[in-house]
Amino acid sequence: MNKTPAQKREFRRSRIRAKLNGTESRPRLVVFRSLSSIYAQLIDDTKGKTIVSEHDLKSNDKITKTESAKAVGVAIAKKATAKGITECVFDRNGYMYHGRTKALAEGAREGGLKF
Numbered sequence: 271m272n273k274t275p276a277q278k279r280e281f282r283r284s285r286i287r288a289k290l291n292g293t294e295s296r297p298r299l300v301v302f303r304s305l306s307s308i309y310a311q312l313i314d315d316t317k318g319k320t321i322v323s324e325h326d327l328k329s330n331d332k333i334t335k336t337e338s339a340k341a342v343g344v345a346i347a348k349k350a351t352a353k354g355i356t357e358c359v360f361d362r363n364g365y366m367y368h369g370r371t372k373a374l375a376e377g378a379r380e381g382g383l384k385f
Contacts, residue, residue: 283364290361291315299346299358299378299385301371308339308370310346310378312358322349339370340377347381360385 273281292298297312312322324346326338333341350358358378365371378385 279364281364286361286364290359292359292361295355296357296359297321297355298361299383300361301363301365301374303365303370306335308335308342308374310342310374312346312350312355321355322346322353324349336370336373339373340380343374343377343379344381347378347383351382356382357384 290298292313292315294314294316297314300311300313302309302311307326309325310323311320313320324342326342329338329341331338350356360375360378362371362375367375375385
């Protein structure tokens with residue numbers, strides 16, 4: 271029986287998640303994409319807490335989803351550097367590394383995060 275795209279992504283997500291772990295000094299940068307928005311969080315897995323989060327819901331600009339994702343990456347990097355975080359582990363959450371996921375990662379790098 272064939273698996274749906276959502277089932278395939280969930281399998282990839284669990285495989286990736288087994289290898290990644292975020293700490294307080296080097297948290298995990300998690301990406302979530304919906305059809306219309308993109309979300310990013312920096313998570314400390316040792317405490318189970320979200321340190322910083324950002325999304326593009328508050329933006330009313332007429333820009334593309336990719337440009338919006340890049341802006342979210344820059345914004346989360348600014349919030350992270352304000353909290354003293356310069357390094358992180360990138361968790362693409364089962365999504366392929368292209369398009370909006372790649373744009374968010376590049377925006378975070380431009381903002382000053384290293385991963």
